[in-house]
């Protein structure tokens with residue numbers, strides 16, 4: 001039995017955003033030739049760093065040990081995000097998450113993968129939770145070898161309401177988001193290495209706030225993987 005996405009695919013097949021070929025949101029060929037990930041740098045200030053480690057000065061506000069970025073937010077990568085979040089094309093999570101898994105950091109086998117929670121108003125608008133969909137696709141597409149094959153997916157974080165990031169300064173946005181997020185079961189977070197997933201990083205306020213909340217619940221170390229960095 002075909003699901004709704006498959007039926008729509010038969011009537012109006014997807015067009016590859018890279019080359020225009022009919023079939024997928026992004027064809028296999030274009031996935032292979034997608035650009036090299038940006039150079040390894042601190043996501044906070046763009047200073048070059050080894051393994052995308054956050055520099056000492058940005059660590060004080062970003063609270064994340066390393067942020068691995070798959071692409072800059074431009075061209076076909078921007079279009080993929082647009083397809084998922086504004087054209088409601090669920091299938092766009094496949095190439096997005098696939099590209100994120102190709103730069104999976106080499107973290108311990110007991111790492112927990114966690115998505116940033118989406119505002120419920122957005123979930124209602126789209127009819128699906130794009131962040132949870134992305135996290136699920138990410139975990140299933142990770143390399144089937146140690147340590148990645150042992151990583152678990154858990155949705156530790158909850159979101160209280162629908163407040164948008166209205167503050168003008170970074171500090172204001174971080175504290176606003178910090179009040180938004182909460183840890184559902186702090187006992188499960190204690191002592192854990194957590195890899196946060198986010199589709200687009202702009203100022204880093206959401207990631208930073210999520211990391212603060214998780215650390216307050218005793219998380220050992222927080223990493224992040226981002227599909228596209230908007231500069």
Ligand SMILES: [Zn+2]
Pocket residue numbers: 016017018019020021026027028029030031
């Ligand atoms: Zn293509």
Ligand SMILES: [Zn+2]
Pocket residue numbers: 042043044045046047054055056057058059
């Ligand atoms: Zn920095």
